[in-house]
Amino acid sequence: MSGHVALERSLWGLEADICFLNHGSFGATPLVVLQQQRRWQQELERQPVQFFLNRHEGLMDEVRRRLGAFVGADPDDLALVHNATTGVATVLASMEIPAGAQLLATTHGYNACNNALRAAATRASAEIRWVELPFAVADEDEYVARVLEAVTPSTVLALLDHVTSPTGLVLPLERLVPALESQGVRVLVDGAHAPGMIPLDLTRLGASYYTGNCHKWVMSPKGSAFLHVRRDRQSEIRPLVTSHGANSPRVDRSRFRLEFDWTGTEDPSAWLSVPAALDWVDEHGDGWPAHMAANRSLALEALQLLCRAFCIPSPAPDSMIGALAAVPIPADAGDQAPGEPAGRLQRRLWDRWRVEVPIIPWGNQARLLRVSAQRYNAVEDYERLIHALTEEGFGQPPR
Numbered sequence: 001m002s003g004h005v006a007l008e009r010s011l012w013g014l015e016a017d018i019c020f021l022n023h024g025s026f027g028a029t030p031l032v033v034l035q036q037q038r039r040w041q042q043e044l045e046r047q048p049v050q051f052f053l054n055r056h057e058g059l060m061d062e063v064r065r066r067l068g069a070f071v072g073a074d075p076d077d078l079a080l081v082h083n084a085t086t087g088v089a090t091v092l093a094s095m096e097i098p099a100g101a102q103l104l105a106t107t108h109g110y111n112a113c114n115n116a117l118r119a120a121a122t123r124a125s126a127e128i129r130w131v132e133l134p135f136a137v138a139d140e141d142e143y144v145a146r147v148l149e150a151v152t153p154s155t156v157l158a159l160l161d162h163v164t165s166p167t168g169l170v171l172p173l174e175r176l177v178p179a180l181e182s183q184g185v186r187v188l189v190d191g192a193h194a195p196g197m198i199p200l201d202l203t204r205l206g207a208s209y210y211t212g213n214c215h216k217w218v219m220s221p222k223g224s225a226f227l228h229v230r231r232d233r234q235s236e237i238r239p240l241v242t243s244h245g246a247n248s249p250r251v252d253r254s255r256f257r258l259e260f261d262w263t264g265t266e267d268p269s270a271w272l273s274v275p276a277a278l279d280w281v282d283e284h285g286d287g288w289p290a291h292m293a294a295n296r297s298l299a300l301e302a303l304q305l306l307c308r309a310f311c312i313p314s315p316a317p318d319s320m321i322g323a324l325a326a327v328p329i330p331a332d333a334g335d336q337a338p339g340e341p342a343g344r345l346q347r348r349l350w351d352r353w354r355v356e357v358p359i360i361p362w363g364n365q366a367r368l369l370r371v372s373a374q375r376y377n378a379v380e381d382y383e384r385l386i387h388a389l390t391e392e393g394f395g396q397p398p399r
Contacts, residue, residue, distance in 0.1 A: 018354045019357075020356050022371075023323075023372035023373075023377075026215070027213075032280060033220060033221065033276045034221060037270060056268065060272075063272060064078045067274055071201075071212070071228070072201030077230065078228055079229065079239070080271050084113075086225065087225060088211055089240065090227060091229075095120070100125065102155045103129070104129050104151070105130055107133055110165045137169075148179055158186070159190065160177075161189070162191040169316055173189065188209040189210040191213075192213045197216075197323045208229070211225065213225045220274045223271075240263075296373070298377060305379075307327060310327055310328075326370040327369055329359070329366070329369050330367070330394070343367065349389075349392070353388035355385050357371060
């Protein structure tokens with residue numbers, strides 16, 4: 001039996017008749033949190049000058065305080081950004097990478113962040129070493145060994161995912177980060193999926209840089225994310241937009257705070273609604289630890305159902321599964337024509353069955369079908385997916 005207890009779908013704004021198994025791409029925000037965002041927007045518009053000049057700084061301090069407590073970080077080490085891709089780009093744009101240096105990344109990385117890494121390597125005349133990680137893995141030791149074996153005396157940075165986007169695996173960062181940082185390799189963690197999916201203690205983890213989204217598994221509005229920069233690295237990191245903080249005469253805050261806290265006029269309501277999202281989970285059930293455990297339990301059950309349907313073993317140990325799970329399917333099932341955002345099977349699942357699930361290119365020979373588990377999901381959703389797959393000629397119905 002699953003340890004997952006589904007919440008009422010009506011708490012979210014999702015269409016009632018769809019089978020939504022793709023929370024991982026963009027999240028889904030509870031209606032009451034969206035209502036809180038609208039209240040912040042209305043408050044701002046009642047007196048924009050007073051809001052921005054007199055209230056904004058204190059309100060954002062409170063957001064960082066709440067967020068810091070949630071992710072195990074000193075609030076003064078957090079900068080609020082719009083998404084994790086921006087966080088990665090911010091670090092790469094700020095770092096002075098020596099010519100000829102080596103940058104590490106894995107084959108499980110997110111394409112947008114990989115592109116930012118390629119751009120940084122080109123600017124610096126540096127080399128990227130792509131660490132080949134298999135999808136099917138017996139235990140995490142192989143991943144740890146492959147990454148650490150790729151380090152050379154010229155390695156200056158490793159870009160690592162905490163939860164991989166295409167494969168949905170939780171990487172063993174508690175082993176990788178200290179091993180790399182102790183060798184002088186700065187670690188930039190793309191933690192886009194981690195906040196709200198798995199427990200975090202960023203201070204203990206000790207990575208030079210860590211960025212994560214709140215709009216995914218914390219379920220806050222779109223455009224709310226953070227960048228955590230270790231205190232000894234903060235003097236080197238600048239926001240992508242240079243604004244008033246660059247020459248502010250204030251001495252009551254660090255230069256890191258002054259530059260990141262104001263990069264220009266923008267709508268702060270998504271960030272200001274993060275506390276409401278954090279409170280929402282505590283108010284609708286049994287708190288964050290149980291919430292994350294329930295989602296993980298459902299993801300593991302979904303993975304078992306899919307593996308039985310495709311007659312394949314689980315691609316990874318349970319310890320590397322959070323609230324995402326992926327299985328390989330035949331390459332032609334998800335083939336994409338140039339410029340198409342989704343493959344044929346993904347379109348059929350949506351058009352014919354109203355099942356929203358991503359099918360992701362993986363290498364040259366396979367595609368991955370990736371499911372998410374969130375509190376509006378139930379086992380019946382994955383059974384509906386498997387029935388649709390069976391009708392489309394893939395897999396077997398659940399037994």
